[in-house]
Amino acid sequence: MGVRRRAGLFVLQVNPILCDGFGHCGELAPELVKMDEWGYPIIKTEPTAFADAGAYESARYAERGCPRQALRIHRLTDK
Amino acid sequence: MHEHTLPRLMHAAGSRPLTLAQHEEVFATTQRAAMQLSELDASGLTGRGGAAFPTARKARLIREQRGHNKFVVVNAMEGEPASHKDRTLLSTHPHLVLDGAEHLASIVGAKNIAVCVARDEATVVNHVERAIHERSRRSLRGPKLELHTPPWRYVAGEESALVHWLDDNESLPQYRPTRPHILRIGHAPVLVDNVETCANVGLIGRYGAAWFRGLGTVESPGSTLVSVTGAVERPTVLEVALGTPLRVILESANADPDPQALLLGGYGGSWLAASHLDLNYCNEDLARASASTGAGVIVVLPRSACGIVETLRVVRWMANESARQCGPCAFGLPAIAEDLNHLAHPSRDPMSAYKRLEERLGEIDGHGACRHPDGVVRFVRSALATFAQDFSAHAHASACAGSRANVHYASVPHLEREEELVWE
Numbered sequence: 001m002g003v004r005r006r007a008g009l010f011v012l013q014v015n016p017i018l019c020d021g022f023g024h025c026g027e028l029a030p031e032l033v034k035m036d037e038w039g040y041p042i043i044k045t046e047p048t049a050f051a052d053a054g055a056y057e058s059a060r061y062a063e064r065g066c067p068r069q070a071l072r073i074h075r076l077t078d079k
Numbered sequence: 080m081h082e083h084t085l086p087r088l089m090h091a092a093g094s095r096p097l098t099l100a101q102h103e104e105v106f107a108t109t110q111r112a113a114m115q116l117s118e119l120d121a122s123g124l125t126g127r128g129g130a131a132f133p134t135a136r137k138a139r140l141i142r143e144q145r146g147h148n149k150f151v152v153v154n155a156m157e158g159e160p161a162s163h164k165d166r167t168l169l170s171t172h173p174h175l176v177l178d179g180a181e182h183l184a185s186i187v188g189a190k191n192i193a194v195c196v197a198r199d200e201a202t203v204v205n206h207v208e209r210a211i212h213e214r215s216r217r218s219l220r221g222p223k224l225e226l227h228t229p230p231w232r233y234v235a236g237e238e239s240a241l242v243h244w245l246d247d248n249e250s251l252p253q254y255r256p257t258r259p260h261i262l263r264i265g266h267a268p269v270l271v272d273n274v275e276t277c278a279n280v281g282l283i284g285r286y287g288a289a290w291f292r293g294l295g296t297v298e299s300p301g302s303t304l305v306s307v308t309g310a311v312e313r314p315t316v317l318e319v320a321l322g323t324p325l326r327v328i329l330e331s332a333n334a335d336p337d338p339q340a341l342l343l344g345g346y347g348g349s350w351l352a353a354s355h356l357d358l359n360y361c362n363e364d365l366a367r368a369s370a371s372t373g374a375g376v377i378v379v380l381p382r383s384a385c386g387i388v389e390t391l392r393v394v395r396w397m398a399n400e401s402a403r404q405c406g407p408c409a410f411g412l413p414a415i416a417e418d419l420n421h422l423a424h425p426s427r428d429p430m431s432a433y434k435r436l437e438e439r440l441g442e443i444d445g446h447g448a449c450r451h452p453d454g455v456v457r458f459v460r461s462a463l464a465t466f467a468q469d470f471s472a473h474a475h476a477s478a479c480a481g482s483r484a485n486v487h488y489a490s491v492p493h494l495e496r497e498e499e500l501v502w503e
Contacts, residue, residue, distance in 0.1 A: 015254045016405035017448045036442040037414075040406035074256070 009047035009076045012059050016040070018070035028065050029058035047076050085294070087302050088278050089318045092171040096206045099213040102174040106285055114182040114284040116142065122288035123300045124280065128154060128236075128273030129345060129374040131299070131362055134280065137270065140259055141187045144268040149189035151222070152245065152271040153180050155196045155203070156229065156236030159345040160396075160490050161376045164304035165274040166203045167316045169196070173210035176274050177224065179281030184222040187270050192224050195241055197231035204228055230501040233346070233400035237449050238262060238271040240402070245269075248503045251402045252449035275304055275375075295321035299361045303372065307332035309342070309379035309488040321361040321372075325351075328360055329379065339382045340465050342489060344373020346393050347454020349461030350386065369461065378489050385481030386466035387473055389489045390459065391419040396491040397455050402502070407446035412455055415439055419459070425476040433474040437463070 012032050014025075021039040025032075032055060034042045048055045063071045091097070091105045120135040141149065153176060157165040169176060180192045194211070196204050204226070211224045227245060234240050235250035242262040244250040253262075262269045272280075279301060283291050292300040299321040305328060308314040312333040319328055329336065341351045343365065351358075355368040362371050380389060398412035418439065421432035436459070444456045463470060469479060 013256055015256070015448070016407065016446060017254045019406060021406050036407065036411075036446075037439070038406050038410040040410075040446065042442060042446065072256075 006051050008050050010050060010056070010059065010073050011045065011047050011076065012043050012062065013072045013074045014041055014043055015070045015072070018068045020068050020070075022067050024065045024067060025062040025071055029055075029062035031055055032059055033062065085302055085320060086318045087282060087294070088168060088175070088275070088304060089171065096170055096173050096210065099174055099210070099217060102172070106175065106282075108285040113185050114280075116186050118283060118288050119186065119280065122283045122291040123298075124276065124283065124291070125299060125362075126273055127275035127279070127303060127375065129347075131372065134272065134276055137272070138183060138186050140261070141189075141268050141270040144261055146266065146268045148191065148265075148267040149184075149187055150191045150193055150245075150264050150267055150269040151180050151184045151187065151189045152238075152241060152269055153177075153192065153194040153274055153277050154236060154238065154241060154271055155194060155207075155274045156231070156241060157197065157200075157274075158231070158233040158236035159374050159376055160492055161306060161308050161342070161378050162345060162374050163306045163314065164316050164375050166200055168274055168278055168304065169203050170206050172278060173206050174214075175278045175281045177210060177214060177277075177281075178284060179277030179279065180224075180272075181221060182280050182284040183270060183272060183277065187268075189270065190222050191267075192222050193227050193245055194225070195227045195229055195245070197235070198228035199231040230503070232402075232500070232502065233397065234402050234449065234451050235502075237451070239449065241271060242269050244503070250502050251404055252451070254448040296359075296361050296363065298363045299372075303375055305360070305372075305375045305377055307334060307377045307379065308490060309377075310335040310338060310381040310384075311379055319360060322359045322364070324359050325356050328377065329356075332377075332379075334379045335381045337382065338379045339384065340380045340386060342376065342378035342380065342389075343370045345376045345454075346397055346489075347450070347458060348373040348376065349457055350380075350390075350465040351461075352465045380488050383481055383484065384486070384488055385423070385469065385479050385484070386462060387419065387423045387469055388482045389487065390462040390466075391416065391423045392487060392491050393489050394419055394455055394459060396494060397451070397458075399494050399497075401451060402449075403497075405447040405452070407443045408452040411439060411443040411446075412452060415443070415455065415459060422470065422473045423478070423482055425473050425478055429476055430474045433470065 026035045124134045125131040229244045239253040246264045295301045349370045395416040403409040418432045418436040
């Protein structure tokens with residue numbers, strides 16, 4: 001799946017307006033996404049390292065697998 | 080008008096709006112140079128619409144943007160049902176507001192000024208229309224002034240919803256993942272400022288930053304308008320210097336001298352217990368009780384009332400005012416209102432409603448596109464802290480006498496049915 005970026009941190013972001021609560025992200029990235037009682041995602045807000053290959057891979061699955069394309073992997077610029 | 084006294088914004092306010100000629104006479108000045116951003120910066124003015132963001136910083140952000148056709152939007156939507164300051168200001172000093180908007184336009188380089196008044200406010204719309212007409216006869220130069228009348232909704236006054244309406248005729252909030260986010264109409268950057276903020280800019284343009292700092296505290300200089308409602312003789316809009324003790328404000332509004340609590344900021348604001356009444360009315364002091372001045376709303380709650388019922392009424396209305404774009408807001412707020420209803424009128428197992436409520440607040444906080452759900456969560460959390468004793472009594476199924484009374488203090492418009500809500 002393309003080039004792995006090893007450095008830096010990312011967070012998964014959801015556009016809550018687009019999100020319709022299909023719930024695919026919770027299945028594809030259980031380590032990053034929990035579901036609230038109405039089926040909308042509650043995403044881990046602490047940044048994750050790209051080096052965490054398992055988390056990054058599932059984040060990419062979630063991003064690609066969202067039927068509403070509401071998810072985005074946001075790369076944090078270093079500060 | 081050069082002394083450091085009140086009233087400033089409400090100077091020479093009558094029952095009719097000042098005409099342009101009267102306005103020039105009342106706010107006479109020798110200073111005729113264009114206003115500089117540094118002047119605004121030195122004044123330390125913060126936004127009066129609720130967020131208290133430094134106006135100069137916002138203006139600088141828009142000024143640095145490229146664009147030929149920038150907009151200044153004067154936000155007079157006044158979504159808070161308990162707030163009356165914006166329409167009061169526009170019904171007395173419309174030209175002061177427009178002065179400020181023109182100063183802001185010259186600072187950021189905007190060619191258009193859009194004044195947005197809710198279309199339900201027919202009188203205010205008239206006043207603004209007339210003021211704009213007077214100006215158009217006076218000069219042909221300067222930015223183009225336009226009046227816009229979006230539908231009145233609580234979230235329609237949120238800046239991204241307002242810009243969305245101007246851009247696309249839908250008063251729905253937009254998703255803004257990165258902050259600061261530049262709002263745009265077409266490609267043109269937009270500066271959105273509250274009516275009262277603009278009026279203050281108008282005064283700073285006339286009398287300067289040093290004069291402006293003559294009232295208020297170091298961190299929040301100047302004066303502000305507060306709308307006092309609830310247990311008062313009559314609802315009033317007062318102008319107070321920031322940093323005035325809360326008791327003094329209550330006294331001059333002829334409010335209940337021994338209230339149970341105050342609702343501060345607005346319906347996305349917070350309750351303040353009576354034990355904090357010695358605080359001063361400015362953000363740095365109120366922050367100690369995790370409250371803020373917000374949109375200048377003060378609702379006085381007397382001891383006879385039930386804080387939970389008042390909270391319920393507000394939350395139920397706020398839930399209905401959700402734009403229903405985001406799941407956590409569309410489903411979460413009615414769920415919170417339902418839990419509060421179980422607590423306010425305890426029937427079956429109020430304790431589990433109490434526990435569920437606390438869980439749900441955490442699930443909703445920060446999960447909407449705009450700050451509407453966050454405001455409700457903050458409001459309910461402050462109610463949980465302020466009325467902790469009442470909540471535990473209600474949770475043990477012993478409701479207070481106030482919850483059965485039919486007198487209410489936080490004014491809430493009637494609930495509209497979902498299909499009747501107008502967004503465009």
